[in-house]
Amino acid sequence: MSEASALRAKFPLLVANPGLHYLDSAATAQLHRSALDAVVAHETGARANVLRGSYRLAEAADRAYEAARQSAARFLNAASADEIVFTGGTTAALNLVAQSFGSLIEPGDRVVISQAEHHSNFVPWQMLRERCGVELALIPVLPDGTLDLACLAQVIDGRTRLVAVTQCSNVTGARTDVAAIAAAARKVGAKVLLDGAQAVQHGPQDVQAMGVDFYAFSGHKCFGPGGIGVLWARAELLAAMPPFHGGGGMIGAVTAEGYTWAEPPRRFEAGTPPIAQAVGLGAALDWMMDLDWVPIHAREGAMCEALIDGLRRIPEVRLLGPEPSSARAPIVSFDIAGLHPHDICQVLDAQGLALRGGHHCAQPLLAALGVEACTRASLALYNDEADVAALLAGIVRAIGVLR
Amino acid sequence: MSEASALRAKFPLLVANPGLHYLDSAATAQLHRSALDAVVAHETGARANVLRGSYRLAEAADRAYEAARQSAARFLNAASADEIVFTGGTTAALNLVAQSFGSLIEPGDRVVISQAEHHSNFVPWQMLRERCGVELALIPVLPDGTLDLACLAQVIDGRTRLVAVTQCSNVTGARTDVAAIAAAARKVGAKVLLDGAQAVQHGPQDVQAMGVDFYAFSGHKCFGPGGIGVLWARAELLAAMPPFHGGGGMIGAVTAEGYTWAEPPRRFEAGTPPIAQAVGLGAALDWMMDLDWVPIHAREGAMCEALIDGLRRIPEVRLLGPEPSSARAPIVSFDIAGLHPHDICQVLDAQGLALRGGHHCAQPLLAALGVEACTRASLALYNDEADVAALLAGIVRAIGVLR
Amino acid sequence: MNGAMSGIDALYQEAIKDYARADHGHGRLDAASAAVRLDNPLCGDRISLQVSLAAGRIVAIAHETKGCLLCRAAASLLGKRGPGLDATGVTATTAALEAILEQRSPPPTDWPELGMFAPAGGHPSRHKCVLLPFRALAQAIQQADAVSPANQGADHREH
Amino acid sequence: MNGAMSGIDALYQEAIKDYARADHGHGRLDAASAAVRLDNPLCGDRISLQVSLAAGRIVAIAHETKGCLLCRAAASLLGKRGPGLDATGVTATTAALEAILEQRSPPPTDWPELGMFAPAGGHPSRHKCVLLPFRALAQAIQQADAVSPANQGADHREH
Numbered sequence A, B: 001m002s003e004a005s006a007l008r009a010k011f012p013l014l015v016a017n018p019g020l021h022y023l024d025s026a027a028t029a030q031l032h033r034s035a036l037d038a039v040v041a042h043e044t045g046a047r048a049n050v051l052r053g054s055y056r057l058a059e060a061a062d063r064a065y066e067a068a069r070q071s072a073a074r075f076l077n078a079a080s081a082d083e084i085v086f087t088g089g090t091t092a093a094l095n096l097v098a099q100s101f102g103s104l105i106e107p108g109d110r111v112v113i114s115q116a117e118h119h120s121n122f123v124p125w126q127m128l129r130e131r132c133g134v135e136l137a138l139i140p141v142l143p144d145g146t147l148d149l150a151c152l153a154q155v156i157d158g159r160t161r162l163v164a165v166t167q168c169s170n171v172t173g174a175r176t177d178v179a180a181i182a183a184a185a186r187k188v189g190a191k192v193l194l195d196g197a198q199a200v201q202h203g204p205q206d207v208q209a210m211g212v213d214f215y216a217f218s219g220h221k222c223f224g225p226g227g228i229g230v231l232w233a234r235a236e237l238l239a240a241m242p243p244f245h246g247g248g249g250m251i252g253a254v255t256a257e258g259y260t261w262a263e264p265p266r267r268f269e270a271g272t273p274p275i276a277q278a279v280g281l282g283a284a285l286d287w288m289m290d291l292d293w294v295p296i297h298a299r300e301g302a303m304c305e306a307l308i309d310g311l312r313r314i315p316e317v318r319l320l321g322p323e324p325s326s327a328r329a330p331i332v333s334f335d336i337a338g339l340h341p342h343d344i345c346q347v348l349d350a351q352g353l354a355l356r357g358g359h360h361c362a363q364p365l366l367a368a369l370g371v372e373a374c375t376r377a378s379l380a381l382y383n384d385e386a387d388v389a390a391l392l393a394g395i396v397r398a399i400g401v402l403r
Numbered sequence C, D: 001m002n003g004a005m006s007g008i009d010a011l012y013q014e015a016i017k018d019y020a021r022a023d024h025g026h027g028r029l030d031a032a033s034a035a036v037r038l039d040n041p042l043c044g045d046r047i048s049l050q051v052s053l054a055a056g057r058i059v060a061i062a063h064e065t066k067g068c069l070l071c072r073a074a075a076s077l078l079g080k081r082g083p084g085l086d087a088t089g090v091t092a093t094t095a096a097l098e099a100i101l102e103q104r105s106p107p108p109t110d111w112p113e114l115g116m117f118a119p120a121g122g123h124p125s126r127h128k129c130v131l132l133p134f135r136a137l138a139q140a141i142q143q144a145d146a147v148s149p150a151n152q153g154a155d156h157r158e159h
């Protein structure tokens, strides 16, 4: 059994659909069996609210929830599990920062994002700008979709308080030069937020080594359940930030006159959290931390290169994104003149190929790349060469059907 | 087999723990098998992102997610499924209203809540008051924890824009006289929000018949998964409300200059939603809508009365909340002078009784009732007389151990 | 997968591609009674459509459509067959198209061309694509009828 | 459930109840070197504790404690045995208590009373209750040592 098929065997949906070429992991990665099993085991063996219960079931729920926090801390190499805030997903985590940390930014001060951001790391900052006059500046992209690093010193100026960028583009896969961003930010005393949504399915991260201050990701993008995400932030930042949502669990005390804040991370977890989902995410992260990522990265890279090579041989195809393939996570988007991505995806679907076409929630990036929509193939550890070959053949066939 | 044991048989955790007297459903109700099965079936058969995919898997995910919206609409008797916004839970739904609808309230205008609110319907309004000078007024409670309706005309004055109250107290179970609240609000043109967190596990609701404008509840309180909740609001209110969080899915279009809003409900669902959890909730609600609630309510009421009667016979016990038992959902909190609820719960736990002690995220109410903490028993459809008997015996024994 | 691919051939039958290619009615009108711009924010299909009416009946129609083949074929069909319709006719035709997509009934005898959209019935995520030009036309006629043509019923507001 | 109930009898052994009832050190000091108010926001246990120090050593201790038996017993034990300790002694005793709760080691010979908390080891949600008075005492000594006694290290800010 190949490495890929051994991995596929751990994904119930892929096992149930042997003919499926799932090439949309950038939208949602499939759920690993350990995560599903952990959710089921929790719901059937330890379901209780985590706030304040002292009976054994509630203690078990609490323990499982906090163990998941530990797993997330290890996955990111956070200094402490207290730096891990569970959220509903990347989008919720980014809104938390934009609202809470954002409220500490003075009008006229600057937040820097890039033109390559997903709408989830774009709109919250536009909303902050509307709310309180923070200035929003963009790092432009080059024609290949990578950030124009030559502009950094100019865009990240002395009034910049935060630089919030994606670690990998969800459209082109382009990897951000995090070291360059972090250095430019450090020079002016700005904090750095990394949107890790597209990085986490490719292995554990080291937020300390990367020198960033905030990191956000979603469970459903890294083989875990949906409805759960993580915000990591340095302890001293969380300590200084006001609450995000109000409700049970995030307070010290409440009277008619006012309320006091709980310590982080609970300060930012109002209400009953997504407990079973956190437990499932913890299982997925534990599994990922046990993998040997060197051969997986090699395989992902080789598949990505084979896909790019094959696409280059189809004359109608215009490839988006950087070269060489090592400059990107295994995500490949392309345009076929005169054909609409939805039609392409429809014909691919009929051949068992699951791909997504559209603006991929990155309209400013697509505008810079000169397309309104594109078709995207994204590869994960369970994909193999057969998926790539099927896609290349499928695209040729789609052109035939649609022309 | 009794009705209760037939129902218990549908709850995997209760089946796995036959000796457990689960009396904490007000914190989290146990998960119905149909909801768990729906989550597993979705994750293993139809997992995909719901935003914009056109391959069959994505269409199946979309269909399942929208079918859950339909189920929620039927459960609440909403005029349309477009009035159903999925959130992370009641707390998230209440924060959504406080932030989005709250931004339409002028400084100096009034929001009215009650002293009986859960912190999740207390703190978001205190935060709104801090943010923009809205006045926050409280409907006081009587010594039995019910709202002092005699004050309504005075508290709900001409500047009142919203009255946000709980449908049942999570501490005393006291049912709110929704008709009286709605009438008083209507008189001054104010909207009414009902926090349904403690009502939904006791059957389907009719938001139109109740004459309210907003309704919030959590999946984990009504036999569904955690991490999912519902905000219902009248279509014209949602249409007028600005977005809550920014991100993928809630926009019309995004450019560097700005963004436009999607129509409700998507305007309020930024990012990848908790899809499998919504599907699980839909299954739980479908199951609930198929039940005959008349005998269930009779049984819940009889158990509640038996519990109150039994507690009255234990001299050390001080009962909180209204009489007769029909004035409350089957939730009974009590205080035993000199004994701390955590110690009581610990001894009860050793006897297989799962109860919660503390302030139950309702400190202002507890202050009004003159206690700092109390012990709460909450009953659901899977409880039976044996649970009540075990609790009464367990309390006597706890007093013996702790005195 | 063979069944699926023959379904695809039906979905993208020559009639659809011919209509999309022909792009009947492409362009703009010099003097329009009403103009509507509509899009499907979820998929990016977009149409700008103008009509000119006389006595409540369409005398000219023009559109600029960006989108998938289904959307463009639908716009092109309206470009060809729209002139002559009144508000009632547009409503009836749209209802007939919806019935076809929901696989409830065959195309009406006076609009047999609608039958080319029948295979899209099995693909709910594509219904919006086919219907977009019809929704735009309905709004345009409504707008021309209204006393104040200001409110275009746009899908979202600028921010 | 019998095993569980005998565990409960151990958890609430007479020593715990005796200490809680005795409430050694209850009250307030007239002249305190430091005062700390601490609570466990998650469970509502709360202690106001004052110490008076001479040459870095506790000469008097007083507290008002609201909470469960475990928390009150711990406060009472400190009320009785706290005088005479210095900062190092408080740290060492707290560490010994933590080791007992984490079931890593038996009580030290000079503080055998800590052994009464050993059964709480099996109940992680109760560790905070036992430790609260010790944390308060540690903060109080730190405060008395500090040049500026202003910052009480309170758990949260007023709003």
Ligand SMILES: Cc1ncc(COP(=O)(O)O)c(C=O)c1O
Binding pocket: A248, A270, A271, A272, A273, B026, B027, B089, B090, B091, B092, B118, B120, B121, B166, B168, B169, B170, B195, B197, B198, B218, B220, B361
């Ligand atoms: C009355 C009431 N409102 C709101 C909530 C908050 O619900 P959640 O924690 O699911 O967001 C609860 C649950 O504890 C409740 O009982």
Ligand SMILES: Cc1ncc(COP(=O)(O)O)c(C=O)c1O
Binding pocket: A026, A027, A089, A090, A091, A092, A118, A120, A121, A166, A168, A169, A170, A195, A197, A198, A218, A220, A361, B248, B270, B271, B272, B273
């Ligand atoms: C780069 C990037 N950021 C943010 C998001 C938003 O993640 P979610 O939808 O899980 O909140 C995504 C996922 O679509 C993404 O690819």
